[in-house]
Amino acid sequence: MQIKNFKVDQSLKELTEHRTIVLPIACYETTINQNINGYIPLHWHDEIQFVFVVKGEAIFQINKDEIVVRRGDGLFINSGCLHMAKDKNQSGCVYICFNVSPHFVLSLELYTTYVSPYIRATNLPYLYINANELWGKNILEAILKIKQLIERKSQYFEIDITMQLALIWKNLIINGFQPEYVQTEMLKSQRMKQMLSWIHLHYAEKIMLDDIAKAGQLSRSESCRYFKKVLNTTPLNYVVDYRIQKSLILLQQAEMSITEVAYQVGFNSTSYFIEKFRASMKKTPLAYKKIKMDDN
Structure with a gap:
């Protein structure tokens, strides 16, 4: 089975080129x-x-x-x-x-x-x-x-x-849908993408809620409401999930230890990384690493 890495840029825009040679x-x-x-x-x-x-x-x-x-x-x-x-x-x-x-x-x-x-x-x-x-x-x-x-x-x-x-x-x-356009909804979408883009640029650093809110030109409470409404999570929980996502590629590199991976993706504690990784992936980072090493 071929394992595929889904590539996006810092704003979460997909990097795949959706076109044939001639057609978009x-x-x-x-x-x-x-x-x-x-x-x-x-x-x-x-x-x-x-x-x-x-x-x-x-x-x-x-x-x-x-x-x-x-x-x-x-x-x-x-x-x-x-x-x-x-x-x-x-x-x-x-x-x-x-x-x-x-x-x-x-x-x-x-x-x-x-x-x-x-x-x-x-x-x-x-x-x-x-x-x-x-x-x-x-x-x-x-x-x-x-x-x-x-x-x-x-x-x-x-x-x-x-x-x-x-x-x-x-x-x-022709199925009867009537399009509507609300400027405030468009603004919410833009601010959400701004906050996500900032997280993807700085995920390996220490991140505070104030930093995320500032990227979206919002207050702390407004930032939390945006994440809850759009992604059904909190800003800092999203940071943790994104760090785990970024760790998956690093864990497939034989020379990288669990601790090195943890610190490289922004965790300041190996035990905390292991705890959150297990909760997300239903296995420890070491178990995941061994599986990928065996596959390779």
């Missing part, structure tokens, strides 16, 4: 438990994303909401929305992931009327795609066709992809 799209299968973390970590991207679960079940967290997506159903995740995914009940979840630049969905002449209001909508972070609904069935079938077109690369397949993409978008917007 990407369509591929993802097996959740093959990620180095055992789940798809928190991230965001400019592209809109469609998910089609083909095996098992997944729990997607989008902002504060958790959505269980069953085999055969899917999910639309809007541009710029923080999200993560984990397997449900060790089901071996596999999903088709289709990412596309919003500006490629429809022609420039139609973008302003039929795409921009939905991309900018603050009341549309995601939409569950139910295969039992006609519009949902049409979207999921089109995703499969796009995946096949990319794999086969028959003549004029790029044109066929644009036709399927227009069909997807039409079915998304």
Whole structure:
């Protein structure tokens, strides 16, 4: 089994380039438990994303909401929305992931009327795609066709992809959803990303709640409310979780001791690192290290 490292920048923006040689799209299968973390970590991207679960079940967290997506159903995740995914009940979840630049969905002449209001909508972070609904069935079938077109690369397949993409978008917007835009919600999203970006820059250093709040131009209490609302955790608990996430790669390096890893990712106590690692990963850092050394 190939273990994949999901790469993001300091603002949690995914670094994967979502495009073919010609088109600003990407369509591929993802097996959740093959990620180095055992789940798809928190991230965001400019592209809109469609998910089609083909095996098992997944729990997607989008902002504060958790959505269980069953085999055969899917999910639309809007541009710029923080999200993560984990397997449900060790089901071996596999999903088709289709990412596309919003500006490629429809022609420039139609973008302003039929795409921009939905991309900018603050009341549309995601939409569950139910295969039992006609519009949902049409979207999921089109995703499969796009995946096949990319794999086969028959003549004029790029044109066929644009036709399927227009069909997807039409079915998304004809189900009656009314987009709304609230400036304060957009500001909250920006401040949340500012605080996360600061943590990712300074995670190896001593971090205080005041530092995180200052990065988001918020008070301590407001900072805590933002984290609770968006990620259902506290700022300092998020720091601990992120440090553990960063430790996973270091633990796979034979020459790194547990203590060295602990201090390099910002823990000032090896015992505290072990305690938090065990609580998160259900095993000690040493046990995790031995497993990875044996795999290699």
